[in-house]
Amino acid sequence: MILGDLLDAPVYADGGQLGFVVDVRLVLDGPVKGLRAAPRVVGLLVSARTGATFLGYERTDTNAPALVWRYLAWRHRGTFLVLWEDVVGVTGGAQRGTGDARVDLRPGFRRWSPALAPTGTGSRP
Amino acid sequence: MSPRVRPRPPVPADLPELPTSLRGAGRVLDARLHLLDRQILDVDDVPVTTLDDLLVLTADGGELTTGEQPAFVDQLLTGPVLATRVFGGRPPASRWVRIPWADVTDVGVAVTLGVRGEGLDATWVQRWLRDHVIARIPGGRHDPG
Numbered sequence: 481m482i483l484g485d486l487l488d489a490p491v492y493a494d495g496g497q498l499g500f501v502v503d504v505r506l507v508l509d510g511p512v513k514g515l516r517a518a519p520r521v522v523g524l525l526v527s528a529r530t531g532a533t534f535l536g537y538e539r540t541d542t543n544a545p546a547l548v549w550r551y552l553a554w555r556h557r558g559t560f561l562v563l564w565e566d567v568v569g570v571t572g573g574a575q576r577g578t579g580d581a582r583v584d585l586r587p588g589f590r591r592w593s594p595a596l597a598p599t600g601t602g603s604r605p
Numbered sequence: 606m607s608p609r610v611r612p613r614p615p616v617p618a619d620l621p622e623l624p625t626s627l628r629g630a631g632r633v634l635d636a637r638l639h640l641l642d643r644q645i646l647d648v649d650d651v652p653v654t655t656l657d658d659l660l661v662l663t664a665d666g667g668e669l670t671t672g673e674q675p676a677f678v679d680q681l682l683t684g685p686v687l688a689t690r691v692f693g694g695r696p697p698a699s700r701w702v703r704i705p706w707a708d709v710t711d712v713g714v715a716v717t718l719g720v721r722g723e724g725l726d727a728t729w730v731q732r733w734l735r736d737h738v739i740a741r742i743p744g745g746r747h748d749p750g
Contacts, residue, residue: 481669482682483636483659484695503638509631510677511664514707515719517631521661521676522623525635536638560620563627567672580693593620596633 481570485581489572491526491562493585499528501583503536505561523563524583525594527556539594560591634712644715645681645704647722654727656716658682658695660703680705681716683727702727 483504491498503525510518527533535542538556543549566589572582634640636659645653660680663669669676681704684696704727710719722728739745 481661481676482695483661483678484641484657487637504636506634506636506640506678507629507631508634508712509629510675513705515710516706516712518706519634519678520629520631521678522628522633533637536635539635539638561623564672564676569671570669591620592623595622596635 486524486570486583488532489570489581489583491524491583491585493589494587498585499526499558500530501525502527502530502533502556502559521564523561523592524567525559525561527559529558530555536596539596559594561594562589562591566590632712639712640716645683645727646715646717647725648710648717648719649721650717651722653718653722653725654683654702656681657684657686658701678706681709 486501486504489501491501501524505522505525506519507522508517508519510520512518525533525539527538533556534552535548537543537549537552538559562585566585567583568586569584570581571584572580640656640659643656645656647653659678660682661669661676662679663674664677666679667674682701683704684701686696689695702725704718704725708718708720709716711717723732
């Protein structure tokens with residue numbers, strides 16, 4: 481699967497649309513290939529309002545410039561992380577290669593904070 | 606406290622943070638924020654291309670349709686994405702130039718490879734232009750000076 485097909489894809493659960501995939505969270509703890517561990521897909525970042533994202537203000541401690549921060553944090557309010565294990569189906573364009581996928585989550589999935597690092601420990605991974 | 610210091614984080618406080626047991630102990634990256642559209646450098650820090658997309662497969666190289674199986678990034682993809690970025694869709698699989706993740710040595714502001722760009726398919730246009738166009742220009746076969 482091409483990862484780009486997931487980006488901007490609508491996300492559905494319990495019969496309704498929750499939002500759009502704005503990013504895919506990875507962690508470098510997969511099988512070691514060459515010098516580095518392969519990135520494992522941890523989950524999807526879902527925004528209820530927009531499929532676009534900009535600079536990641538909604539998932540870091542960065543809060544300057546204040547005007548930009550306030551607008552983008554407001555624009556992406558309600559963004560959450562859903563675990564890859566909670567994805568029950570990636571259908572549509574991701575299989576046909578047309579780039580318009582649809583992501584379905586299992587009933588009772590859990591929402592997690594989109595923060596890149598625990599609050600107060602800095603924004604950089 | 607300086608008026609420039611604003612301690613309240615923008616991250617929603619009402620959602621629980623993902624515990625390390627679920628997140629994993631490795632370095633955390635967001636694909637769009639930290640990888641896509643970054644420059645790819647070779648082992649000599651020579652620019653090779655840009656990272657346009659990633660190929661995600663199961664641990665044994667199979668295709669993914671659900672989250673039941675763990676998913677891993679297997680290859681970096683680069684290709685002719687300008688038109689598809691503007692008009693939608695994506696290039697067919699045959700047009701992607703693939704760089705295995707095993708060649709990656711560092712991920713920072715740019716993605717650094719442990720191999721020379723000279724031998725990668727991603728640089729064939731540059732090599733063709735060098736050998737067939739630049740080399741025919743008088744003085745084009747040696748460094749200036």
